[in-house]
Amino acid sequence: MxxxxxxxxxxxxxxxxxxxxxxxxxxxxxxxxxxxxxxxxxxxxxxxxxxxxxxxxxxxxxxxxxxxxIEPTPEDARAAFEARRVLELGLLRHARPISAEAIRALRLHVECEQAALEGDDVASRSFLLGDFHVCLCESFGNSLLADTLRDLTTRTTLTAMQYQSSHHARQSCAEHVGIVAALENGDLEQAEQLMHSHLCNVEAGLEESLQSGRGPLSPLQQALAPLNDHFDKQSFAISPQLKEF
Known part of the structure; x- marks a missing residue:
């Protein structure tokens, strides 16, 4: 088919x-x-x-x-997050107040995120959480920045998959709700601050995963760890009485 x-x-x-x-x-x-x-x-x-x-x-x-x-490296991920901060925070810093229609679209988006969180459709949940940032760019009428952000968000999503980011979906959704509320109140400065905090939180979850060794080599690293890290090999020594067998 x-x-x-x-x-x-x-x-x-x-x-x-x-x-x-x-x-x-x-x-x-x-x-x-x-x-x-x-x-x-x-x-x-x-x-x-x-x-x-x-x-x-x-x-x-x-x-x-x-x-x-692509298989992003940790350095690729950090560069992508830095680019996202420049793009998204710059957009909010220099934007005009968002329209009521755009607010309704963003509120509907976060409602869809919340519904996906209650279900078991991990794919929809992941897509919606990433696509929120693209929709936000589109809400300000800048399709060029939206296209650029879509690619950067894809890069950070792939990195999170590869390194098992510990940032939770529910936390991301709650942070999106706060950003939309600030925009609805016409407080672009607060929206920018909340976006900065949100992006830092997502990146911090990735950094935590990297530092704890939960990268793509982690299972192999654990499998090849020395045996004496897990138990005393002397307890498995063959006694002289049994050697003749």
Missing amino acids: TIAAKSSTQIAERITEAMLARKLAPGTRLGEQQLAELFGVSRTQIREALTRLVTRGIVTVSARRGWYV
């Missing part, structure tokens, strides 16, 4: 949405033939879509290995 998305732009956006929903993990191979069959299009269109994502920095390609979802 094919997926209803025909243009290379639509295909690129569908793949990006899957990353934001945590359905495509870092390092996932994106096979041209498989994608062509899924979307019911030619491999040429798939290559066009993937090339768009390479340009946006969320897919990588090599002649030997093919197309893959």
Whole structure:
């Protein structure tokens, strides 16, 4: 069964949405033939879509290995968070008061976040939490910044997947509610302060994960830990009486 998305732009956006929903993990191979069959299009269109994502920095390609979802390093993550702070805080600092219609759209968005938190649809929850920031940019009428922020948010989402960020979804949602309330009150300064705190909290959750060793090598690191870290090997020494057996 094919997926209803025909243009290379639509295909690129569908793949990006899957990353934001945590359905495509870092390092996932994106096979041209498989994608062509899924979307019911030619491999040429798939290559066009993937090339768009390479340009946006969320897919990588090599002649030997093919197309893959990026695997951000901790340094990549910190750079992405810094870029997000500059973009999102700058937007709020220089923005005009938001319209009532835009406030209604943002309130509906956080209501959808809250509903997703009550259910078991992790994909929708993850997508909505990331997409909130994109919707906020769009609410101020700046589609160029919204597109840029979508890619930065995708990068930080992939990093959180890879390094198991400890920042909780409910906390993010509550922080989004506070930002929308400040905007509704016309207090852009408070909205900026709340956004700064929110982004710092999300990044702090990632840093905590990195410092505790919960990265992609953590299971292997634990498996290869010296045995004497877990028990006294002397208790398993063979007694002289048993050696003859």
